[in-house]
Amino acid sequence: MSSFSSLRIGPSSGRGRSTAGLRAAVGSRVRRVAEAAVTPLELDDVLDVFSPLRAGGPLRGRIVAVHPETRDAATIEIKPGADWAGHVPGQYVRIGIDVDGVRHWRAYSLTHGPRADGHVSITVKAVPDGHVSSHLVHGARPGTLVHLEQAAGEFVLPPESRKLLFVTAGSGITPVIGMLRNLFPSTDEGVLLPSRGADRDIVVVHVAPSQPDSIFHDDLVALDAAGAIRLVTRYDDEHGVLDVGSIGDLVPDLAERRTFACGPSGLLDALDAHHEEHGLELFVEQFRTSRVEPGEGGTVTFSTSATDVEIDGATPILDAAEAAGLLMPSGCRMGICMGCVLPMREGSVRDLRNGAITTAVPGETDPRGVLVQTCVNAPAGACSIDH
Amino acid sequence: MTVMTKKPENPTAHLTEADVEQIGVELDAIRQSIIDDRGAADAAYIRRMVDVQRKLELGSRAVLLASAFPPAWVAGTIGLSIAKILENMEIGHNVMHGQWDWMRDPKIHSSTWEWDNASTAEGWKHSHNEVHHTYTNIVGKDNDLGYGIMRVDEDQRWIPMYLAQPLWNAINACFFEYGIAAYDLELGKNLSIPKEKRSDEFKRRARNTITKIRKQATKDYVVNPALALPFGGFLPALAANFTANVVRNVWSHSVIMCGHFPEGVETFERKAIPENETRGQWYVRQMLGSANISGSKAMHLMTGNLSHQIEHHLFPDLPSNRYAEIAPQVKALFDKYELRYHEAPLPQQVGSAWHKVVRLSLPNGFMTTTTPKNLPSQMKLLYGMATGGPKVRRAAQARLEQQARRIKAAKAA
DSSP, rough: HHHHHHHHTTTHHHHHHHHHHHHHHHHHHHHHHHHHHHHOOHHHHHHHOTTTTOOTTOOOEEEEEEEEEEEEEEEEEEEETTOOOOOTTTEEEEEEETHHHHHHHEEEOOOOOOOOOOEEEEEEEOOOTTTHHIIIIIIOEEEEEEEEOBBBSOOOOTTOEEEHHHHEEEGGGGHHHHHHHHHHEEEEEEEEEHHHHHHHHHEEEESOOOOOOOOOOHHHHHHHHHHHHEEEEHHHHHHHHOOOOGGGHOOGGGGGGGEEEEEEEEEEHHHHHHHHHHHEEEEEEEOOOOOOOSBBBBBEEETTTTTTEEEEEOOOOHHHHHHHHHHHOSSSSSSSSSEEEEEEEEEEETTTOOOEEEETTTSOOTTOOOEETTTTTTEEEEEEEEO | OOOGSSSSOTTTOOOOOOHHHHHHHHHHHHHHHHHHHHHHHHHHHHHHHHHHHHHHHHHEEEHHTTTSHHHHHHHHHHHHHHHHHIIIIIIIIIITTTTGGOOTTTTTTTTTOSSSSOOOOHHHHIIIIIHHHHSSSTTTTTTTTOOTOOOTTSSSOGGGGGHHHHHHHHHHTHHHHHHHHHHTHHHOOOOOOOOGGSHHHHHHHHHHHHOOOOHHHHIIIHHHHHHHHGGGGGHHHHHHHHHHHHHHHHHHHHHHHHOOSTTTOOOGGGGSSOOOOOOOOHHHHHHHHHHHHEOOOOHHHHHHTGGGGHHHHTTTTGGGGGHHHHHHHHHHHHHTTOOOOOOHHHHHHHHHHHHHHHHHHHTTHHHOOTTTTHHHHHHHHHHHHHOHHHHHHHHHHHHHHHHHHHHHHHHHO
């Protein structure tokens, strides 16, 4: 990623730099005039109307295609904005998408290596009650604008490791398929084995409830047939639920391999215990944090003022915080003026007017927090508020 | 009009306490039905509105580059006026109410929106969302009708200064955005305090407002005209911006007058509001203190759906595009509880509001007692009241009221 940006700046000679400096100076002056011409909008707001994917704007992408993978999974191909800095296979991207008009943020693995057309792809499996995943699989339409953050994540191939084991379960295959596709490009002539992949020795143990539900099944089989990987599949309906203790039987040379695992927490915990016991290294990737069911009342942590306030389920956060001596923004105190809203980073609150629950989950809701009206909301379990 | 509690017939006298609370329950149910249903189509509506508004404004400003050419001036000025009205009414006012906060889009959110108006979003949210919407039509508490400078109720003692209030009101309409900015700052109250004793909070907000006004003026009266300069259009472009601002000001002033000022809309006495007003009681106050404008879809849009003022005051945080849909349900509720749903076409409501401005600029009973025949003697009386001392005024006032009562009694008989 950093090499991209340094390449762009790198070749400027002394003369080039002075014209670039002049251009920057003129550019900033033009920008100032343009800002003065459109205030109170920011220039970005105006440019967004015409070119939402331009350089210099907030990072966004446009869905260009939706490819069904299984009956409940699909690959979403996205053209990212000009400022997309690239990614390393195995990394994930946080994506903000509007579902039923409400902005949600989720993290998904990038399932291709860097592509020639500059597009990126994520592969999403619709999970039960998964509001966002169901929308992406069944409701996403080409042309839709999505919001992005730069790729992130440490779950990437170490350049030096030759012998690898991937243990993936369900949609846990997604970061791994990104790595494998990058090592072994699939073309019309079949899977290629370029030198960057050929000297690796890779075993993939893939677990899924059944074969038809298994994303990338065909890709894995093709990679196996071409000799790029050795594939071991374990389908619950065919082989029974995988006993992690027996993984040594599936992969006899387990001890010589570095293990990368991605899947639900149950599998990862079991694998962690197993590897710990055998003194083996394990790299894991997990997206969904376990969530707490909303309760009645709870401790509200005001992060900036480092104060915890215990509040029952019937008292507005505003009243309780003021009673505890905090200086709170407030207005009408009846839920109409929005003078009291504060960002909630984590936890749930209940609207005392209609019982509606609002939940903030780090990594899933807006990174700046979900704004809640403290005058009409009571905590529904522990929550953390920026104030 | 006089505050509701001093009237011989209280329009809520027939409601029991249980009725009032039931009204609250039924209105809450209407609100909830929209909250349960709002979604992608509503989000698409506001995004399209923002998109259309921005393109219209930029397009109009582009046309105004050629404003030295009269047809371009006319087209650009009309477009810019409409764009400014849409930005203030259907978008800015409603976004700042938090009507679209549920989308969790930081670009269309009450905490981030700044509008094309002299007053700052912060000042507006305080004086409008907080004060006006909470204390709607409570005399002495709700400044929305310009209580500071205007006589808006019979119970306010008449003094000669009020004779000029139709003129004030007309001037305020033309420069309404500055009037709002001044009233957000409670300028009258704060300027009467010695300079060194003014609060830091007032000074900070005053600085922000001055910055905002400077930026707005620079945009409309310097930068955009300067862009037209190469095409010989500096002055025409400046005039176009000025005209668009005045059009927007007069329009929004008219719409706001229609919302709470037409004859027959109730005002309330501060001491008659219970200490712990229930949700039902608050709802009833909103129901009686607001008036709707009937008309076409385009008219509703241009008023920012404040033509559904009653629905807006009941549910200030519901998306404006839904007011039309719930209006029949709200109206049915008014009928059920035998309350007056105040609704009339725009010219009628504007006329009614202006009638009240003029009527209250004169002493109580003056209009009732004046006929073409006694006009000269009435004018003489008014002159006496305007130039005489308080004693003269009190005596004349008592006579006027007595005559007015007689006329009313004669009419009734």
